[in-house]
Amino acid sequence: MKKEIEFMLNEEKVIVEVEPHWTLLHLLRETLELTGAKEGCGVGECGACTVIVEGDAVNSCLYPVMEIEGKTVTTIEGLAKPDGTLHPLQQSFIENNGVQCGYCTSGMIMSAKALLDKNADPTENEIRTSISGNICRCTGYVQIVESIKHAAGSMKNTQAAQNGK
Ligand code: FES
Ligand code: FES
Structure with a gap:
C-alpha cells in the first residue's frame, strides 16, 4: 500500500506517494522523472546512482525510500542555476x-x-x-x-x- 512522504528535493518541497519497498533511485527515475542518476549495478557497487542526502553522497539504488522522509536530497538536476549556468x-x-x-x-x-x-x-x-x-x-x-x-x-x-x- 502506498504511503505519503515529504522531503526537500533540489531546494523544493516534495510530497509524493511511494511504495514502501521502493528505493530512492526508483522514486527519482520512475516517478519524479529525474533520470540524471543512473542505474548501473543496482547493488551498491558502481556509484552511477549517487545523489546527496543530508550532505553525504549515497547510493540511491540501496537507499530505502521511506528513509528520506524529512531529509534534504540533491541530485544532478539541482546543480545548475535556474538561468542554466552550470555548476x-x-x-x-x-x-x-x-x-x-x-x-x-x-x-x-x-x-x-x-x-x-x-x-x-x-x-x-x-x-x-x-x-x-x-x-x-x-x-x-x-x-x-x-x-x-x-x-x-x-x-x-x-x-x-x-x-x-
Ligand atoms: S546502481 Fe550501482 S551503486 Fe547504485
Ligand atoms: S562510464 Fe563512460 S564516462 Fe565513465
Missing part, C-alpha cells in the same frame, strides 16, 4: 574531458560535490577517495580527477573574488 564541477568536466560515454558522470559529480562542500581544498588523495565508490567503465579516471581539481580551484577563486569585494 563549476559540470563546467570543469566538460572543459577537462571528464566525460566520455557519460554514464558514470552524474554519480562522479555528486560524489565530488559532497567532498567539495565539506573540503574546499582537497588533496589528490582525498579526491580519489571521494570517488572510490564510483566506477567509470570508460576508465577516464585521470581526466575525472583533473576535472575535480580544476573545479575546486575555480570555486576557490570565485570565493576569493567575492570575499575581496
